[in-house]
Amino acid sequence: INDYKNVGVWSVMNEKIEWEQQLNIYAWLVETVKKMPVTKLAIIAIIRDWNRRDAQTRQGYPQCQVETIPVNLWSMEEREQFIRDRIHVQSEALFAMETNDVLPLCTPAEMWEKPTMYAVKKEGGVRAKSVHAEKEEAEVALEKAGKGFILEVREGGRTRCENFCPVSEFCDQYKAYL
DSSP states (O other), X not given: OEEEEEEOHHHHHSOOHHHHHHHHHHHHHIIIIIOOOOOOEEEEEEETXXXXXXXXXXXXXXXXXXXXXXXXXXXXXXXXXXXXXXXXXXXXXXXXXXXXXXXXXXXXXXXXXXXXXXXXXXXXOSSEEEEESSHHHHHXXXXXXXXXXXXXXXXXXXXXXXXXXXXXXGOHHHHHXX
């Protein structure tokens, strides 16, 4: 099974577990419904923001605008367990909604949550000298860097909630986060 995706270069350079999950669901469907064996899974990534110069100079950068990314094929048991788990989560949410109970919370992974990071940068510079998860750690690095350096706060966020969730405006968890 090949899945064609129009993506940004970041998606190709960083592992996306969602792709593995999606293609393994497809594999389960093909083997269960069509009774056809699946032996290989892959993403055919068409990289919309690919840059020839970055391909020559940046380590780990895709070497061409179209990349084939092999995807791990799970055993039938793993696929079925994953699907059962997802159905269970969705069923719990539906039951909670129908009984006016509190909806189950999304996990950080489900929200594509990124933490706030702290970058030590040369004043007027573009790239960070160092990036830190803890403000205190960044402040120590800033002091060591000396004069002419600043601390830039790179706000975290919940990318899926902010940009892709169709119900985020109604979501109590997201409202509390905001």
